[in-house]
Amino acid sequence: MPRFLVTRLVGLAMTLVVSSFLIFWSLYLAPGDPIATLSGGGTLPPEAIQALSRQYHLDDPFFTRYAAWLGDVVRGDLGESFVFNAEVADLIATRVGTTVLLVAMASVLIVGVGVTLGVVAGIRGGLLDKGLLLTTVIGQAVPSFVAAIVLIWLFAVQLRWFPAIGSGEGFAGRLQHLTLPAIALALAYLAYVARITRAATRDEMAREHVETARARGFSPSQIARRHVLRNAMIPIATVSALTVAGLLATTVVVERAFNLGGLGSLLVEAVVRKDFAVVQAVSLILVTAFVVVNNLVDLVYVVLDPRVELGAAR
């Protein structure tokens, strides 16, 4: 396997291991003993305490506990939630769909609308361009929860086009319920991607090889397609991928704002109610996804830019 890829993967694995260790360790950083933390402060019958002890290997040395925990996690056993009185894995399974759908919808918006707007503004220039600059400066400053309340006010209360809360039934129903949340989630990132895309497009258009294409008598659309866009895709794709990673964190806020039953709102609830098992499990999932997406971005370069040789270190 190319050396470049191996280095990347090793780095990725190390980051994941250390992050998971930190998440694991956080349980023991809480004041009081682990049992108290896990049970949320309530008193438990002796059998429950025993069960917890065994599950978390509390009688074993520290690193054995970590290894065991990691092993469990990999096998899909994420422990039990005392607060929700269910298997953590089940809790996650029922909610992960909403989060995934929400993030997917937001991603489509960001890439579809954001990149398109940026490209058109970058190539056409003029009034459209100035308009885009103005709106994106404001747009990228709108936090997801502010976008949420504005959307709720505008569309749900004033216009009554969309439902204000809940996740909806069935696929179409879910799409409808998730439309406003997806917009709220995507807005700031969309504005940012549009700006970066515009800048990248403008940069490419000013490049010398585009001058060569003009000198050879190609039409503007031919030049745009074959030289401007193709080359601008690298920074655009990179930024788009990074924003998708950012969505994973912001989904927490949006899910609460719209009262959606996703992983994010589960996490917040678990934090409030001190349900450690859930906090650890969901954090681990989100962090892992975040790290993986961020690292995949590097692969974008390798695929799109022939100047980057697989054997070379970046």
Add this chain to the structure above:
Amino acid sequence: MNALLEIEGLRVRVPYEGRLREVVGRVDLSIADGESVGLVGESGSGKSMTARAVLRLLPPGARVEGSVRFDGREVLRMSPSELRSYRANHAAMIFQDPRAHTNPLRTVGDFLTEGLRLNQRLPKRAAEERARELLRAVGIEDPEARLSQHPHELSGGLLQRVMIAAALSAGPRLLLADEPTTALDTTTQAEVMAILAELRDRLDLAMLFITHDLELAAATCDRTAVMYAGSIVEVQRSADLHDRALHPYTEALVAARPSVHTRLRRLPVIPGRPVAAFQAPEGCAFAPRCRYALPRCTAERPVLASLGRGVVACLRAEELHPDGFAAHGGADRG
């Protein structure tokens, strides 16, 4: 002989730091079929912009005045589709830095066949065959391998030859060369110049050769024009230029170039530094640096006028070259 290219009263202003600045003040130049003309000047002289104006390849926001006629047709007033056809089929340009001027993400083969496929609508196979021919014509022996390589895999000299090949693919009658050898080392420079000479001969190609190297231009072009601060100051047949420079600037340029044969204690430098058109003072732009300058040189702006077989823009030209007329007959208009 009918002029293939006639530039008259060309004036170019480009936006710079928020305002329009003049970079080409006045250019009058014509090129005949199959003739090569060198355009020499230092940075800021406006030579590159002049070449680009011939193809109307100006930066956004630039303003052009005057006339550029190719084969009788006014380039500056062509419609977008006429302009594209002109650029695709009749005039072509090669640039100084081939690496910057080729798309790094596309193969050499793509670069070569692009014009043929998009403009001439050749099918891919035919285009590739033509591409191989073109590569061989510029002296690249292994065309097949080159087609699938990317620009960063080729050396500067090789890439420049590829660019020449691409420029000639549609059979233009005029080649504009913007300092094509400046970025190359001397040996490669000689190779590329040799290829250009051979192709020109074979294809009866007219050429406008932009360079800062007066000797190179005079050695390789039929006529040489010299630009300073956005205007042409002298045009002569290269052979005549070798004998005697008419304009003080040209003279200073020649003197500043050390020769292998003469020993000097000091290099004769031109005091001051070259200016762009919009930085030029009143009167003659070169006056502040000219050893022959008189007070009237800073008051009156000289215009191109015939002297002997060439043209020169200098108020004291006749004075300084009293025997410039001799019996050579009428002047050759620049």
Add this chain to the structure above:
Amino acid sequence: MSPSLRSRLHRRLGPLGVAALAVIATLGLMAVLAPLLPVADPTDVDLSDTFAPPSAGHPFGTDSNGRDILARLVWGSRTALLGPLTVTVVATAVGVVLAVVASWRGGWSDGVISRMFDVVFAFPGILLALVVAAVVGAGFVAAVAALSVAYIPYIGRVTRGAALQQVRQPYVAALSVQGQSATAICARHVVPNVGILIVAQATVTFGYALVDLAALSYLGLGVEQATPDWGAIVAAGQSDILSGYPQQSLYAGVLIVVAVAACCIVGERISDREQYWGRLR
């Protein structure tokens, strides 16, 4: 402000940047001078005067508990701005020091510090704050601390890149040979040379931290219950939207957007990315 400094600022920032800086300064002043400003007491509950329209006594009206909205917004600026300021100062201080050490020493130190950046970078701000909240309990201090740590790599990585370039410059070797200590060289030369980059990053970080902290307060995991804070005000007013009283949430939201937008504008202007604004190359 001395006239030369003022004209340099004008040139660097442009009219828009200066306006944005003025906005931030105004908000900052509002936060600092809140106790002295002629507004009502933000905690004054008056259940007989809920959802009052704007009036002399209540320029922006009152909320569902009869509290003066303007007062809550003004006092809300304190936590809304002080929090991100702390985050930015701490993250910048730690990030820059680590970055400079990593670039100066290279080798093993650089490897370890870069890895640390990678690991912390794996935890987006909000996520880290949530985990910390789970561990030590929710609270403003906890949130600020968590975000301060989370943003270290954002400043650290950029600084490290720039510092690495600086350290390789010949002048550094020259000074070293002259006998200047590493700390002296870094403090007097390396850091100032990358200074503009650091300031630009810090400004943008301030904006991000503002959003994150407001989001945490919105979720109820930032400031304590009754404290006015823009994020908390948005949350408090959300249920009122459905009853037709969006004022509280909207005004607070607008303030957040304005503050963050101003930060982004200033940050970009400082780092001289004017090409994004349409100037000809």
